[in-house]
Amino acid sequence: MPSTALARARSRPAGTADPRLVDGVLAAAMGAVVAVVVAADLEGTGRAGPLAYLFAAGFGALLLARRRAPRLVLALTVLGIFGYYVFQLPPIGIALPAVAALFSAAEQDRTRAAVLAGAVLVSVAAFFRVDEGLPVAYLLSYDLLTDVALVAAAIALGVGVRSRRELRAHEEHLRALTAAAERREAERRLQAERVSIARDLHDTVGHSLAVIAVHSNVAAEAIGRDDGAAARAVEQIRAAASATLQELRGTVKLLRSPAAAPADRSTVGLAGLPDLVRRAEEAGVQVSAELDVEPGRLDAAVEAAAYRVVQESLTNVLRHAGAEHATVALRLRDGTLHVTVADDGRGAAPSPADDAGGRGLAGMAERVGLLGGTLTAGPGEDGGFVVRATLPARLVP
Structure with missing residues (x-):
């Protein structure tokens, strides 16, 4: 009682x-x-x-x-x-x-x-x-x-x-x-953030593996004939693997413990484009880059999407195109960001395996579409392959 x-x-x-x-x-x-x-x-x-x-x-x-x-x-x-x-x-x-x-x-x-x-x-x-x-x-x-x-x-x-x-x-x-409802919304946002982080991790690892594959081929061909070139290729492999492992550890930590301090993701944006260009050039492709966007004019999500479009496009150039030169252009016109990545390679689209399961071109198109943009990809007028994406500079709340 x-x-x-x-x-x-x-x-x-x-x-x-x-x-x-x-x-x-x-x-x-x-x-x-x-x-x-x-x-x-x-x-x-x-x-x-x-x-x-x-x-x-x-x-x-x-x-x-x-x-x-x-x-x-x-x-x-x-x-x-x-x-x-x-x-x-x-x-x-x-x-x-x-x-x-x-x-x-x-x-x-x-x-x-x-x-x-x-x-x-x-x-x-x-x-x-x-x-x-x-x-x-x-x-x-x-x-x-x-x-x-x-x-x-x-x-x-x-x-x-x-x-x-x-x-x-x-x-x-x-x-x-x-x-x-607030708890469910917070869980939904957390899940969406985790999916976004996992997708970014896939893009980063895929790009790094493409760079490593190119440099490993260079090293394999140079061993015994040009030991200096082989050593430089191995150093590039080591640097790419180290950077990828560092981002992998930070991302896995973030996925396991959402309350923990987020990993440093400052390079996933326009500030990270020079590093993408440098890696592609070190892999043997000359890249001409044009960035006509004033700092602070784009939302963070738009910058990240543009970065991933360029990253995936350069990864495809290294894997499939057999190109010697590529151009990367980002221009902001009337509130719309225009992203163009073109190469002088064979002009064929990536293999179907890269597009399966939301990867490759399909993954880029999905990412851009979620932000209200469009993406097209296909052979260029003068040969090669061209990827064009348009994104709104600011996202509507």
Whole structure:
């Protein structure tokens, strides 16, 4: 039993009183008020005896069950009032003993029962008043008006209390739904960020492996004939592998622990383009680069997408094109970023294996499309292969 009481106390909102205490105070107050009116015996009947006080205590005691059985409490109260007057005890009013029961019924969403009980009380009281010879004018202007006002006030107060309670519950429910929606949105964003990071990692590793493959071929051909060239190729392989492993470790750490400090991804943007060009040139492809974009004019996501388009395009040049020269151009015109990567190679598209599963050209097109841009790729007018992408400089919120 003590554990049940403790659980109920913990389930109550902070700042709210124990319902049992509230019911006890209300029951005691109602019994005391009716007892005071009985003792006053305003009409001087001289019948303020034990039975009248027993009725007063009964009217109060009924309120202890007002939450569990509001309609039963209301019915017993009405019958008790009628019984009280059957014994011709000192007048206590017809509505006064019932106000708490009417309030409780309305508060517990039994408004129809409260209205019906109030109407019965007022009607019966009016009938007997008229039958006793009370003037109708007095009845309508004072006695009946007072009873109606008490009944209406009790019911209105109960409805108001219930409405405020339901409003608070509704607000709590909305807050809970909002918090749940915010958590789901945060999880969705985290998942999207993880997918984006994994895709960036794929692009970085793919580009680095292409560079390593080119330099390994150079080293294999130079061994025994040009040891200096072989040593330089091996050094390029070591540098590319080291840089890729460093980014791999940082990215895996970020994927495993989202709350950890993010890896340094500052090179995934326009600032990283010179490094892409340098790696391609070290792999044997001459690259002409033109960057006509003022710093700070592009959103970070747009810069990252442009970087990945150039990276993937140069990777395809190294893998498939057999090109000697490539051009990279980024121009910002009228709020639109134009990215062009062209080579003088064989002019064939990358192999189908590179486009499967969202990689290669398909992956670039998907990345650009998500930002509201377009990407086209195909043979150039003078041979070779050309990749063109357009991206909005600023993303619409």
